[in-house]
Amino acid sequence: MQVELVNLTKKFMGVTAVNRINIDIKDGEFVAFLGPSGCGKTTTLLMVAGIYKPTEGDILFDGVRVNHLPPKDRDIGMVFQSYALYPHMSVYQNLVFSLMLKKRPKTEMQAEAQRVADIMGIGHLLDRKPGQLSGGQQQRVALGRALIKKPKLLLFDEPLSNLDARLRISMRSEIKKLQNSLGITSIYVTHDQIEAMTMADRIAVIKNGVLQAYTEPEELHDRPRTLFIAEFIGNPPMNLFDVRLEDSGGKMYANLGEGIKLEIPPSRKPKVEPRGSVKMGIRPQDIIIDNNSDLRTEILLIEPMGRDDLIVCRVGNIEIHFLVDPVLKLKRGDSVGLKFDMEKAQFFDTETEKSLLWQ
Amino acid sequence: MKEIRSRNPFTRSLPYILLVVLSLPIILGYLWILVSTFSTRCYGLIPVDQQGNYFKGLTLSNWAFLYDKSKTLNASIWLLTLNTLIIAIGLTVGVVLVSMMAGYALSRIKFPGRKSFLSLTLILHSFPSVTLLIAIYFVLRWIASVPVIGRGIPLIGGFGYNTLGGVILVSIALQLPLGIWLMKGFFDNVSWDLERAALIDGCSRWRTWWQIMVPQIKPGIAALSIFSFMEGWKSFLIPYSFMTSQTKATLSTLLNEMLSETSPVNYGTLAAVGLYQLIPVLVFYIFTQKYLLNIFAGGVKGTA
Known part of the structure; x- marks a missing residue:
């Protein structure tokens, strides 16, 4: 099902939670709503579900306005962070509850429950109560309950937040696989950028109820349109420096202070008058160790992350984070030379926080 | 060590x-x-x-009142027991039913005046019912003049003055603030997601309430039922004030009349009737203590 949100706005007693959001979702697409908690992403989802009525704007399903359609008539399935299984019903009853409300014959309910149980691998749990299941099992049942209706739209509200780290990763790929094979249009709300990056076809980044960007994961990572996106996407987070842009001899330089001056390649030249103060961002993986470099620093802290070590060092008042290969066996206090890969640098206006490279 | x-x-x-x-x-x-x-x-x-x-x-002669009317001022103890039971059950059903619905609405639905309604019920709860007796008397007298509803209903008599129904009606009203707050507290503790899931699964609001929400607060309902039943069983002031004829009296009012008799009080029989009234309460307490504790556990958590 194709979904379209047009100027969608929600106000709670005068406070704007969602502000004129425009999003179109193609049939079969997996879209993530990403943002910090309280940014309005769940509110948007609940409007799509029909739980909240929009204050302004429209929700279109396959081109039809559904603003006032109650949730039960929207052909949707939803998975909640708290699972929201009915505690007083068995797993089987939980699964077939929606079919029961539609007064389907018992044989059909049993067949459908079996089908969904097979997909989710919960066939052996049908007689249990939700309270007797582990978190992962409950989440599978919740997913099964959403799928049994054969919905045209699946809504996920931070479904993996309550699971432990390992289970989260396996459920992540499982949900992704399931969505791929069933081809159901899906909206996935999360505050975890890794979840959004790994699962979604497109990501809608939301901050304070305003849509910041709506694009593919790589695009968000490589060409962040705003400072907020640059900070929010990517792990470990991007280094951000206040720099002054200086012109000299036909070349442009970024002056970080503390005697650090970096040449900006033509491909990354910000479209602004030089000598302005801007924010420069560079990802930790784009800073490398080069002992021929003039920029020398001492290692303050090492955080082993397995595949890489995250190094924290400081030049004057500037803190720099970068990744190195653990085989280098660097130690705290070691002196190293750094080289910035300026072909990967980002520039943002200090005032508007908009990118000076990508508009 | x-x-x-x-x-x-x-x-x-x-x-x-x-x-x-x-x-x-x-x-x-x-x-x-x-x-x-x-x-x-x-x-x-x-x-x-x-x-x-x-x-x-x-x-055992003090227990002769069970079959000998003369021991209890010529009132049949069985009729009085039945009356008391009707009041207790009527109060319980009324309070639980209204509190379940009102508590849900106050917990889940935003409507104008919700906050003021909540604080108003709290004030009413702390109102001593004695101060209301005269006003209620006039109300019941007026209801009594309404055909059928006033005095024409079998078993409870009606809802007017000098009927069991009237006593039940007034007792429910006085008990409701507590019940509503209690139920609201229990509903507040049920996750919103559960309700949303039910709505998406295809429930109407009404069905969500009955099939999904109410089962979650069963302990609260049990506690409120027991509490209301006991209130009704032992209630004295309301039946004493609004029921005049002896055949409609309750066990509590009988005890009171036996005490204030002009002839010497038969303390043996008085004690026996008192114990007789106490037995159901004791039995109830023994089996339902666990649920009653919920009142305090669940009630505290409730907020406006």
């Missing part, structure tokens, strides 16, 4: 001693009821017979 010693036995038992001394009057009172129920006369807590011999004169 040195062991950390607890305080000496005296300081440890001091709180218990204090508590026992303070509860002694109540305990002795119940003990007296028990003893005098089964004896001809009593010297304090010691049963004596007509001649004054100690520990003699044990008898």
